[in-house]
Amino acid sequence: MVEIRPFRAIRYTASAGQLRDLVTQPYDKITPEMQKKYYHKSPYNYTKLILPVDEDRYDAARRNLAGFMDKKVLEKDAVPGIYVYFQDFELHGRKYHRKGFICALRLQPYEDKAVLPHEKTHKGPKIDRLNMTRTTRKDLEPGFVLYPDPRRDISKVLDEAARGKPLLEVLDEDGVTSRVWKLEDPRMIGKMQDALGNQQVVIADGHHRYETAITFRDEMRAASPGWTDMEAFNFRMTYMVDVNDPGLVVLPGHRLLLKQGLSDAHVSQLGKYFTITPMGGDAAAGFLQNNRDVICFVAYSGKGKCLGLVLRDIDAVAGFFKPEYSTEYRRLDVVVLRDVVFDGIMKAGELKIDEDIGYSRWAQDAMEKVDAGKARVAFLLNATRPAQVLAVAKNGERMPEKSTDFYPKMLSGLTMMDIAPGEKLAKP
Numbered sequence: 001m002v003e004i005r006p007f008r009a010i011r012y013t014a015s016a017g018q019l020r021d022l023v024t025q026p027y028d029k030i031t032p033e034m035q036k037k038y039y040h041k042s043p044y045n046y047t048k049l050i051l052p053v054d055e056d057r058y059d060a061a062r063r064n065l066a067g068f069m070d071k072k073v074l075e076k077d078a079v080p081g082i083y084v085y086f087q088d089f090e091l092h093g094r095k096y097h098r099k100g101f102i103c104a105l106r107l108q109p110y111e112d113k114a115v116l117p118h119e120k121t122h123k124g125p126k127i128d129r130l131n132m133t134r135t136t137r138k139d140l141e142p143g144f145v146l147y148p149d150p151r152r153d154i155s156k157v158l159d160e161a162a163r164g165k166p167l168l169e170v171l172d173e174d175g176v177t178s179r180v181w182k183l184e185d186p187r188m189i190g191k192m193q194d195a196l197g198n199q200q201v202v203i204a205d206g207h208h209r210y211e212t213a214i215t216f217r218d219e220m221r222a223a224s225p226g227w228t229d230m231e232a233f234n235f236r237m238t239y240m241v242d243v244n245d246p247g248l249v250v251l252p253g254h255r256l257l258l259k260q261g262l263s264d265a266h267v268s269q270l271g272k273y274f275t276i277t278p279m280g281g282d283a284a285a286g287f288l289q290n291n292r293d294v295i296c297f298v299a300y301s302g303k304g305k306c307l308g309l310v311l312r313d314i315d316a317v318a319g320f321f322k323p324e325y326s327t328e329y330r331r332l333d334v335v336v337l338r339d340v341v342f343d344g345i346m347k348a349g350e351l352k353i354d355e356d357i358g359y360s361r362w363a364q365d366a367m368e369k370v371d372a373g374k375a376r377v378a379f380l381l382n383a384t385r386p387a388q389v390l391a392v393a394k395n396g397e398r399m400p401e402k403s404t405d406f407y408p409k410m411l412s413g414l415t416m417m418d419i420a421p422g423e424k425l426a427k428p
Contacts, residue, residue, distance in 0.1 A: 002114050002147070002196045003106040005235065005425045006080035006189055009415035010138070011168075016044045016073035019170040023178075023413035026141055027051045044073045046413030050132075050140050058135040065136055076418065080425070081182040082189055083415055084161045085239060089176040089408055091249060098247030098408075099158050101183070101192075102142055102415055104235035104425050105201075107214050115145070115210070116202045116393040120401050130212045137420040139213070139237035141412045143206035146243040146386060153195040155242060157188050168414060176408045180415075186428035201240070202393040204406050210236060213419075220421055230424040237417035239410050243386045252383040253402035254366040255337065256358035260348055261376035262301050269345045270309060273317055277308035281367055284308075288363075288382050295336050298363075298380040302370045311336060320344040328391045333381045334403045341379070359402045 012022050021042040024030060027050040030038070038047040049068075054060035068074040083102040090096070108114045132140070149155055161183040168180040183189060203210055213236040220233040241248055270276060279287060284298040287308045295311040311317065314330060320340045321330055329335055342348040351357040358375060360366040366378040384404050392399060 002199055002201050004082070004103040004193055004196060004238075004240075005106070006082050006184070006428055007104040007232065007235070007237070007417050007425055008077045008080045009083060009102075010069075010074050010076045010418060011415060012044070012413065013073055013075050015071075016068075017042050019168060019413075020172070022046055023170055023172065023411045024050070025172075025174075026409050026412055029409060044068055049136070050412055058131050061132060061140075062135045065138065074416070077182075079184055080428070081184040082192070083167075084158050084181040084183055085410070085414070086158075086162060086179045087176055087247070087408060087410075088179075089174070091407065096247040096249060098241060098249070099155065099162075099245055100239050100241040101154075101158060102180075102237065102239050103192075104232070104417060105143070105145065105238035105240070106235050107210070107217050109214065113396075114200060116200055116396075117207055117210075118202050118204075118389050118393040118399055119207055119403055120398045126208045126212050126215075129209050130215055133212060133216045133419075134219075137418070139417040139419055141206075141209070142237045142239040142410055142415070143210050143213075144204040144406060144410065145201050145238050145240045146204045146248075146390065147196060147201045147240055148199055148390070149195060149242040149244070151195070154192050155245075157183070157191050161188065170411070172411060174408060176411075178411050178414065189428045200394060202243070202390050204241070204389070204404065205409075216419070220419075224421045227421075228424075230426060231421065232417065232423040232425050233419040233421065235417075235419070235425055237415065243390050248386055249407045250383045250386060250389075251361040251405040251407045252363075252381050253334070253405050254360045254363060254381060255379040256360060256366055256369055256375035257342075257346075257348065257351075257356070257377050257379075258354075258358055258375050259356055260346060262299055262307075262346070266346055267307065270341070273313075273340065274309040274311055277310075279306045279308055280304055281306055284363060284367075284380055288380060292382055295331065295333055296382070297333065297337055297341070300367050300370055300378040300380065301376070311340075317344075326392070326395045326397060328388065328395060329397045332384065332388060332392065332399065332403070334384065334400050337379055337381060338400050353401070361405050361407070 024046045038045045048064040052060035087098045166179040217233050281304045297309045299307045317340045363380045369375045370378050
């Protein structure tokens with residue numbers, strides 16, 4: 001059973017300055033150049049909490065947070081609520097409007113099959129965020145979860161809540177406008193809770209942080225005799241979006257092989273299973289779009305020359321798959337690319353991130369890296385659809401790393417949730 005509750009967000013006050021100078025992109029998207037720019041924007045910029053420049057970043061975050069609270073540039077809301085969060089943005093000449101909300105989502109192990117993962121994770125980021133959580137005892141950034149809303153019950157509540165003037169509004173450096181309204185009405189919150197109660201939800205982004213939150217929860221339970229299910233550490237601050245929301249955009253994770261190229265022998269082997277079409281680099285986007293409903297890739301080895309690959313028969317490559325794969329999993333472009341092309345034909349072996357393989361959300365960027373000699377070959381592919389994410393997750397399967405790139409990211413610094421012992425979340 002999925003359970004959400006309102007919470008008392010810690011937010012910037014007017015004395016902190018302009019919101020545009022305070023909020024940031026998520027910590028794992030902040031480059032050293034961005035970090036420096038954020039630091040110069042404001043002494044209270046959120047980077048000083050999620051990614052300080054100090055050698056001991058965890059203690060620095062704790063000290064900065066305490067200082068911000070003492071100066072009252074951050075304050076906790078007196079009344080709990082759910083924070084309706086809309087984003088307006090443009091991509092490839094088209095305008096989008098994504099609707100969601102930030103709430104406290106009860107933490108449950110994946111085995112309960114209420115909150116489902118969809119992607120494999122790496123150990124390093126989990127250790128880093130666990131240390132940050134232990135030190136600050138706050139959810140500094142929200143996770144991102146998809147939910148089904150077939151009757152649009154939640155959508156109607158969000159639209160009603162967003163009729164008035166937003167509590168927060170900011171335009172970020174990527175041209176994305178974020179607006180936040182606070183929903184306090186217990187009746188409307190109850191409708192949202194009822195709509196979600198018997199559903200399964202899927203983690204879209206933030207697997208590391210969700211798993212870290214469960215570890216922290218268990219630590220707090222062990223250290224807190226007499227804890228109850230109302231303790232805030234039993235929950236995770238989460239941004240939730242309808243899986244069928246028209247504004248839910250997933251970008252592809254184009255693959256870059258950094259050391260291994262595509263040989264004539266590889267191409268000959270690929271021809272046994274794929275229809276191969278030579279083309280120029282400027283035709284790649286159109287090829288992918290025209291073959292959106294089949295399994296296809298574009299291989300780029302430089303000098304403006306591409307090979308378009310369309311799989312002729314999924315059954316012909318069944319021998320490359322593990323027998324336990326579901327039908328939905330076998331039909332994922334990223335799985336066919338990994339198992340058939342990389343493992344089966346190219347014999348690439350284990351591909352370590354940033355050593356053997358890289359990723360890019362933009363096709364042009366991927367091809368430019370090949371031209372610059374930073375990669376040997378780029379494989380361009382179509383984005384995974386949200387419905388595919390939901391179907392595979394419900395099957396209990398996990399996609400390869402970087403299978404999805406939900407765009408845009410949520411801004412960091414709009415809300416924070418206190419998960420220290422003693423902070424409780426009552427039912428509305």
